[in-house]
Amino acid sequence: MAKKKTAATRSTARRTSSKAAISVKKTPSKLAASGSSRKKKSPQQLQAAAAKIDLEILRLINQRAQLSIDWIEAHDDPRQALFSPQLEDEAISRMLQKNTGPLSTLAISGAMRHVFSGARRKVRLQRVAYLGPAFSYSHQAAIERFGEAADLIPVSTIASVFEEVNRGHVEFGIVPIENSTDGRIVDTLDMFTRLPLRICGEVQLSVNHNLLARCPRGEITEIYSKPQAFSQCRNWLNRHMPHARLHDVTSTSTAAQLARDKPGAAAIASGRAAVEYNLEVVAADVQDNKNNVTRFAVIGDHIPKMTGVDRTALLLQIPHKPGALSDALVAFKNNKVNLSWIESFPLRGPESGYLFFLDFEGHQTEMKVKKTLEHLQKSAVRMEVLGSFPRSEILP
Numbered sequence: 300m301a302k303k304k305t306a307a308t309r310s311t312a313r314r315t316s317s318k319a320a321i322s323v324k325k326t327p328s329k330l331a332a333s334g335s336s337r338k339k340k341s342p343q344q345l346q347a348a349a350a351k352i353d354l355e356i357l358r359l360i361n362q363r364a365q366l367s368i369d370w371i372e373a374h375d376d377p378r379q380a381l382f383s384p385q386l387e388d389e390a391i392s393r394m395l396q397k398n399t400g401p402l403s404t405l406a407i408s409g410a411m412r413h414v415f416s417g418a419r420r421k422v423r424l425q426r427v428a429y430l431g432p433a434f435s436y437s438h439q440a441a442i443e444r445f446g447e448a449a450d451l452i453p454v455s456t457i458a459s460v461f462e463e464v465n466r467g468h469v470e471f472g473i474v475p476i477e478n479s480t481d482g483r484i485v486d487t488l489d490m491f492t493r494l495p496l497r498i499c500g501e502v503q504l505s506v507n508h509n510l511l512a513r514c515p516r517g518e519i520t521e522i523y524s525k526p527q528a529f530s531q532c533r534n535w536l537n538r539h540m541p542h543a544r545l546h547d548v549t550s551t552s553t554a555a556q557l558a559r560d561k562p563g564a565a566a567i568a569s570g571r572a573a574v575e576y577n578l579e580v581v582a583a584d585v586q587d588n589k590n591n592v593t594r595f596a597v598i599g600d601h602i603p604k605m606t607g608v609d610r611t612a613l614l615l616q617i618p619h620k621p622g623a624l625s626d627a628l629v630a631f632k633n634n635k636v637n638l639s640w641i642e643s644f645p646l647r648g649p650e651s652g653y654l655f656f657l658d659f660e661g662h663q664t665e666m667k668v669k670k671t672l673e674h675l676q677k678s679a680v681r682m683e684v685l686g687s688f689p690r691s692e693i694l695p
Contacts, residue, residue: 367418385689416446498686500597511578512565523554524567605662616681619652630674
């Protein structure tokens with residue numbers, strides 16, 4: 300009986316397997332038949348559907364902007380609430396985590412920056428100075444942080460950005476502070492030693508340099524750019540453009556203007572500059588470090604609250620004697636504070652010694668940071684907290 304039952308079981312299994320195989324074979328043809336029965340929408344139908352969605356997008360954008368306006372006006376100090384980059388960054392980050400395309404993360408974040416910027420403008424126009432002219436990397440960083448609805452004012456030097464903020468002509472300034480290839484931006488750090496301004500935010504921007512021109516590469520005889528851009532593309536230029544003369548100018552935007560107007564001239568500048576000045580991208584991504592990032596500091600009198608993902612910047616002078624620096628820095632180890640950046644500057648005048656610019660993780664209101672600052676203060680000749688501010692993500 301056991302053998303007959305086993306045989307019957309095998310027979311049933313074969314019939315089941317055969318039906319499954321027949322079912323699998325039929326599935327594609329059924330899908331094809333189903334697909335062929337669907338009618339494609341006409342251009343007119345697609346246009347009508349798009350028009351309906353456009354009106355829904357318009358309603359939702361204005362609704363989102365009104366919520367931002369209401370949030371700012373609900374605060375006791377709306378002027379302080381106007382600058383809340385961490386909240387905008389968090390909102391955009393939530394959206395990008397759910398984004399499935401076809402729009403890129405850059406397109407989504409750019410659209411939302413415009414919404415937030417437009418909402419802020421309805422409450423109050425923000426004036427922001429940056430190292431110009433327009434379409435420079437500093438201009439791009441200013442747009443990323445404040446949006447194009449802000450009054451973005453180009454000035455000719457980093458010192459001028461500081462002066463505009465210090466005199467109250469603008470509420471904020473944005474200046475480069477550090478590059479992943481070249482390191483510190485000396486002019487920026489020097490101005491922090493001269494004027495009592497705070498860092499209240501940052502922007503980390505991927506810097507992708509391009510060779511721009513209106514002629515083929517073989518006809519380029521001279522190349523214009525700012526010294527920092529040349530430095531970041533040194534190896535590429537030596538290999539690919541050894542016969543071209545290099546000319547320093549004040550900005551990559553100025554270089555693009557010259558490339559547009561002078562026969563045989565090219566520029567090292569951004570892709571956006573190529574569009575704005577009607578230039579061809581002769582060679583893309585010519586920077587030696589493909590992960591080239593510039594960090595920009597937002598300067599003003601705003602005091603951001605702790606977010607949990609903050610940096611603190613510090614200017615420190617200690618006695619010029621053996622062991623003084625190591626004795627001071629032990630405070631970071633003892634209090635488990637991560638020191639992320641340190642730069643030194645010789646003191647001006649007859650006095651010997653150095654000023655140190657430090658950057659570390661944490662907010663000055665945190666207990667472990669407070670203890671670190673108290674330790675440093677005991678031995679400091681001069682100490683100034685330049686600000687605590689939310690750390691930013693690297694923007695493409």
